[in-house]
Amino acid sequence: METLNFDFPASQTVSGRAHVGVVGSGDLEVLLEPSPDDQAHVTVRTSADGFEEIWEAVLDRFFARNDLAAAVEINDSGATPGTVTLRLAQAVEESRS
Amino acid sequence: MTAPAPTGTKFTELSARERAAALLDPGTFRELIGPFERLESPHLEPQGVVPASDDGVVVARGQLDGEEAVVLAVEGLFQGGGIGEVSGAKIAGTLELALRDAERGRTVRPVLLLESGGIRLQEANLGLLAVAEIHAAIVALRSHLPVVGVVAGMVGCFGGVAIAGGLCSYVIMTREGRLGLNGPQVIEQEAGVAELDSEDRRLVWETIGGEQRVATGMVDALVEDEVGAIAGAVRTAFDAGPPVVHRSSQVERYEARLAGMDTLDQLDGPALRALWRDDGGGR
Numbered sequence: 158m159e160t161l162n163f164d165f166p167a168s169q170t171v172s173g174r175a176h177v178g179v180v181g182s183g184d185l186e187v188l189l190e191p192s193p194d195d196q197a198h199v200t201v202r203t204s205a206d207g208f209e210e211i212w213e214a215v216l217d218r219f220f221a222r223n224d225l226a227a228a229v230e231i232n233d234s235g236a237t238p239g240t241v242t243l244r245l246a247q248a249v250e251e252s253r254s
Numbered sequence: 255m256t257a258p259a260p261t262g263t264k265f266t267e268l269s270a271r272e273r274a275a276a277l278l279d280p281g282t283f284r285e286l287i288g289p290f291e292r293l294e295s296p297h298l299e300p301q302g303v304v305p306a307s308d309d310g311v312v313v314a315r316g317q318l319d320g321e322e323a324v325v326l327a328v329e330g331l332f333q334g335g336g337i338g339e340v341s342g343a344k345i346a347g348t349l350e351l352a353l354r355d356a357e358r359g360r361t362v363r364p365v366l367l368l369e370s371g372g373i374r375l376q377e378a379n380l381g382l383l384a385v386a387e388i389h390a391a392i393v394a395l396r397s398h399l400p401v402v403g404v405v406a407g408m409v410g411c412f413g414g415v416a417i418a419g420g421l422c423s424y425v426i427m428t429r430e431g432r433l434g435l436n437g438p439q440v441i442e443q444e445a446g447v448a449e450l451d452s453e454d455r456r457l458v459w460e461t462i463g464g465e466q467r468v469a470t471g472m473v474d475a476l477v478e479d480e481v482g483a484i485a486g487a488v489r490t491a492f493d494a495g496p497p498v499v500h501r502s503s504q505v506e507r508y509e510a511r512l513a514g515m516d517t518l519d520q521l522d523g524p525a526l527r528a529l530w531r532d533d534g535g536g537r
Contacts, residue, residue, distance in 0.1 A: 158302050176289040179269050180306040181331025188289055188307055204304045232304050 159206045163213060165197040165220035171227045175251035178244045185233040185241060189248040192226040203233040211238060219245050227252075258283070261482040265406045266430060268481075270312045270329035273367050273406075276481045277325055277488055278316030286313040287344060295338045297377045306332045311341040313348050315362075319489050323363040324348055328370050330409030336374030337415060342384020349391035349401075356398035363492050364395060366403045366422065371437060372413015385414035392421045396500060400424055402491045404484060405431040405464070405473075412437045420472075421502050424491040427464030428479040433472070434462035460523030470530040472501070 171191045178186040192198055197220050201212055215238045229245070236244070259268055259276045268276060275283040287293050289307035298305040310332035314325045326345050328335045337345070345366075352362045373381035392401050403422035405411040410432035411419050419425050419433055427433065436444070438452035438461075451457060460466055467473035474491070477483040511530060515521070521529075 158299070158304050174290065176307070179329055179331045180304055180310075181329070184331070186289070186306060190290070202299070202304045230307070232306055234304060 158202060158204050159209075161201040161203070161209055161212055163199040163201070163216050165199070165216070166195075167192065167197045167220065167224055167226040168195055169224045169226060170195075171225055171249075171252055173252040173254075175248045177247045177251060180232045180234045182234055183236055183240065185231055185236040185244055187244050187248040188230040189245075189252050190228045192228045195226050197225055197227050197229065199229045199231065201231045201233060203231075203235075205233070205235050212241075214238075215241050218242075223249060225249065259481050261480075263481045264479050265428070265481050265484050266408050266479050269331070270310075270327035270367065270369070271308075271314075274312050274314035274316075274325040274327040277318070277365060277367075277485050278314065278323060279318060279320065282316035284315045286315055286348075288312075293340055293344070295340045295374075295377065297338065297380070298333075301376050303333070303376060309338060309340040309344065310335065311337075311344045313344055318363050318365075318492060321363055321492070322361065323365065324352060325365045325367065327367040328415070330369030333374055335368075335370030335409050335415070336372065336376075337370060337381050337385055337388075338374040338377035339380035339384060341374075342381055342388060346384055346387035346391055349388065349395055353391060353395045353398070356395060361399050363399065364401050365488055366401065366418065368403055368405050368411040368415050368419050369407070369409040370411055370413070370415035371409065372415055382414065385418065388418050389414075389421055392418060396421070396423045396496060398496075400492055400494065400496050402426065402488055404488065405433050406479060406484060407431040407464075410434075410437065410462075412440075421500075423497055423500060424475070424494070425467075425473045426475045426477055426484065426487045426491065427467055427473050428477060428484075429459075429464050430479055431464040432459065432462045433464075433467055438462070457523075466523050466527065469527045 174190040294305040310329040312327040400423035403419045403425040407430035441450040442452040468476040
């Protein structure tokens with residue numbers, strides 16, 4: 158497994174927190190909480206080594222479209238970029254409900 | 255917040271958290287030691303395995319028919335539902351608290367949703383110890399009120415967790431569920447394909463599937479893989495109260511059954527059904 162950390166600029170504070178997904182084959186869990194500063198912080202623990210560039214591209218695109226000062230933890234069990242993006246969107250939606 | 259799944263939803267398509275919410279009375283689901291407590295296994299990351307924030311077990315308080323209840327749901331998709339130190343402690347600790355409550359005359363109905371390959375191999379000894387504590391807690395608790403187990407599928411219930419199922423007052427299964435001490439692949443690996451071909455789905459389900467387990471009296475209820483059916487069967491089990499004699503206390507009955515078998519014959523599912531047709535057994 159591999160642990161990766163990413164930071165993105167952000168200005169909109171997140172009000173709630175959310176937990177979605179399962180650490181099961183092809184899926185991931187996302188824990189989303191308010192960030193302590195005006196940045197998005199993402200920690201990824203993934204079972205699939207060597208995909209740092211893909212993670213960076215997926216997260217970069219997500220946080221470019223979603224201005225969220227969130228602390229995000231991802232525990233990944235080999236999810237595809239599409240699944241990662243959907244789970245992140247689900248977490249954001251749940252954090253607002 | 256976990257929204258309860260509507261009636262008609264397939265139970266096996268739900269995550270452990272959704273299953274727990276689906277069983278409890280609407281609006282009563284409240285998770286204890288949830289993901290944000292980050293009580294994850296300390297043993298997985300050093301072994302190169304990605305941990306889960308709940309260690310694969312959901313502890314949910316709530317109500318069943320207006321009575322206090324606690325659902326312990328194992329997430330079969332995380333590490334095959336394998337029980338480690340933390341997930342095992344969550345289950346054992348909850349059952350021990352329910353026991354303490356029961357001894358003070360306060361009943362909290364315990365439900366176990368068992369989807370597990372057994373002990374998590376990365377935490378072998380600690381998992382074994384935790385499962386032994388779970389067994390002891392079930393046996394102590396079931397003298398006060400029913401302990402209800404559900405084996406819905408699709409992982410099935412094996413190893414030490416299958417023993418936990420066997421110790422429950424009542425076990426509810428679907429046709430898709432499987433319950434057995436050793437899983438079919440383990441049996442094939444240890445005893446050879448001539449003993450059991452784990453690829454032979456008909457043979458596997460005929461031996462350890464829900465329908466067979468109910469027909470041979472090892473399990474109490476066969477229900478559809480549907481939220482409302484399982485929720486109803488759980489409530490029916492609590493309404494029945496504790497069994498007169500627990501299945502796992504009937505040692506002589508089962509010893510006599512085993513003694514009466516001719517092990518030179520290769521038994522199959524239908525033959526065992528004829529031999530062990532459930533006679534009620536005083537339950």
